[in-house]
Amino acid sequence: MRISTLDIKNYRNLDGVKIKFHPTTNFIIGENNLGKSNLLDLLNIIFNKNNFVESDFFDLDNQIQISFSLGVSDIEQGFFDDLFDPNNREQINIVAIQESPDEIIKFEHQETKTVIHSSRVRCVNYINYDSLRNPSSELSFSNNRGVGKFLNHIIVKYLQNGCLQDSDFVITEKVDEFLIEVNQSLQKIKSFKDFSVQAVREENKENLLAKLILLADDNKRTLEKLGYGVQFSIIITLSILERLLSLSKQRLDRCIVEDSSSAEKEKCIPVLIGLDEPEIHLHPYAQRSLIKYFLRVVNNDEPDFRSLLADIFQINRLLGQMIVVSHSPNILLNDYRQFLRIYKDDNGCLVVKNGFDINLDTATEKQLLKNLPYVKEAFFSKVVILVEGDSELGAFPILCEQINVDLDELGVSAVQAGSADSIPPLMKLLNEFGIQNIGLMDADQKNKYDGTPNLFFTQGKDFEEDMYDSFNIVDYAKYLEEEFPDSKKANFFIEQAKSLSLTLDPHNLIHPQLASLSPEKNQELKRLLKETILKNLRSNKSLLRGRDLSKYVTEIPQVYKDLIQKAVELSTNAK
Structure with a gap:
């Protein structure tokens, strides 16, 4: 069972919000305080709890009503008896209603109003993970809380499979000798003697083993001494197993469905995994690695995890779906159809836009998917400036600083599209997600794309010609001498100066000598050097070159001033 739609009424700030989900993986993105974590809380309440509390009601005078649709696979047919969507036998539409904070949630079939018992709904098996968990209090074989329950269960299962004696773990005679000495000391303390308290040997094998073993790395460093990234990576994965362990035997049996089409008649169980900011404490590479691992787990493409499910729970396969709330572009996979962006429209109303509903022609989609890995930061911005190449990308933050515009403060990001042809489809995609955007491309593309809203073109042929036209030749020479002090790059001025009957001393800095010339001579020198300078700029394009060049x-x-001002305007007006 996979959740496919959600229609929310009177729940916290999500009142009136409608959401459509991707069948396997969903990334919930958007600015702070818009309700992303509220969405995961809602799913946790529906599928794991009995009722909403008073603070969940947007309006205490009205009921909370959550309408949701579950996709039901072939092997899950009949799970809700003969209740289904009349137009789609692979879907059931359910309404969850709670009249007031004093009531409990009641479920009913949307079309027939037939009551559905909560035990059926809970077989969705929602697994809730949030970054507020404390790994050190759970990641222990002897601490029977949180994921520690699963670690402890491994010991229990091991003990159940063997006929074990205390002597398999400790030499009891030696411990007893030690206890005599310990108690001789303790009995000298009045409270121990008065209440007959003494040290004894642990006789419960489960407790004994749990206290004997620790989690540690290859260097014997215990888990609490390792980084939080390691601890949280482990606890996130174990949370799935903890959830399955928490199901009673009766409920687990009720949730499992059998795939009779498989040779081994595999046992499958639905799971809906909600992860709230799993990237916290993780390096960018570790973030990507973690989410890819979870995707393989959900899709049953992780053999070791499947083997573990079979060993511990006799389950062969997950019927999985994942919903991830994140503020990190590194978490996002490279498919815009998995993105759900929460934002406020022009009227200040909350909207959730999902990529799964966006229809693009094949050529446009192909162009987007090719460039999406490099532009994912755009989905976390209020306004996006799309540029063609590295030089422009490096220059924009510096140009903004020079006119006292802070892009970060405004929630504006400059993103490299990779090519001119990538800019229009990316602008279209961002528009679909409700993200304000502006494009800048070279003037040689103007005939092809002129008239596209919020698309600017360079004044010259390209970025390099715009920069050339905006330079005083003295400042360009200064750029060469300060950024490349050992290469004598500015010495090419010397030969051209001779054609104007000017003499420049190669043993001294060139730019102060140019500064002493008349403006007319400098302008003439700049005209003579245009082809040479542009050839140099165009042959050395890079992010660093664009950044350094823009400093001087x-x-x-003017086109960059206009574009930056447009970005400021869009950001200021954003809700």
């Missing part, structure tokens, strides 16, 4: 530009080109 004499005057910011």
Whole structure:
């Protein structure tokens, strides 16, 4: 069973919100305080709890009503008896209603109003993980709380499978000798003697083993001494197993469905995994690795995990779906159809836009998917400036600083599209997700894309020509001499100066000598050097080159001023 739609009424700040989910993986993105974590809390309440509390009611005078649809696979047919969507036998539509904070949640079939017992709904098996958990209090074989329950269960299962004696773990005679000495000391303390308290040997094998073993790395460093990233990576994965362990035998049997089409008649169980900011404490590479691992787990493509499910729970396969709330572009996979963005529209109303509902032509989609890995930061921005290449990307933050515009403060990001042809489809995709955006491309593409809203073009042929036109030649020479002090790059001025009957001393800095010339001579020198300078700029494009070059530009080109001002305007007006 996979959740496919959700229609929320009177729950916290999500009142009136409608959501459509991707069948396997969903990434919930958006700014802070819009209700992303509230969404995971809602799912946890519906599938794991009996009721909403008073603070969940947006309006205490009205009921909370949550309408949701569950996709039911072939092997799950009949799970809800003969209740289904009249137009789709592979879907059931359910309404969860709670009249007031003093009531409990009641479930009913949307079309027939037939009551559905909560035990059926809970077989969705929602697994809730949030980053507020404390690994050190759970990741212990002897601490029977949280994921520690599963670690302890491994010991219990081991003990059940063997006929074990205390002597398999400890030499009891030696311990007893030690206890005599310990108690001789303790009995000298009045309270121990008065209440007949003494040290004894642990006789429960489960407790004994749990206290004998620790989690540690190859260097014998215990888990609490390792980084939080390691601890949280472990606890996230164990949370799935903890959830399955928490199901009573009766409920587990009720949730399992059998795939009779498979040779071994595999036993399968639905799971809906909700992860709230799993990236916390993790390095970017570890974030990507973790989410890819979870995707393999959900899709049953992780053989070791499947083997563990079979060993511990006699389950062969998960019928899984994942919903991830994140503020990290590193978590996002490279498929926009899995993105759900929460934002406020022009009227201040909350909207959830899902990529699963966006229809693009094949050519546009192909272009998008090719560039999506490099532009995912855009989905976390209020406004996005899309540029063609590295040089422009490096220049924009510096140009903004020069006119006292803080992109981070405004929630504006500059993103490299990779090519001119990638900018229009990316703008279209961002528009679909409700993300304000502006594009900048070279003027040689103007005939092809002129008229596209919020698309700007360079004044010259390209970024490099705009920068050239905006330079005083003195500042360009200064750029060369300060950024490349050992390469004598500015010495090419010397030969051209001779054609103007000017003499420049190669043993001294060139830019102060140029500064002493008349503006007319400098302008003439700049005209003579245009082809040479542009050839140099175009042959050395890079993010660093764009950044360094923009530090010295004499005057910011007007098109960049206009574009930055447009970004400021869009960000300021954003809800």
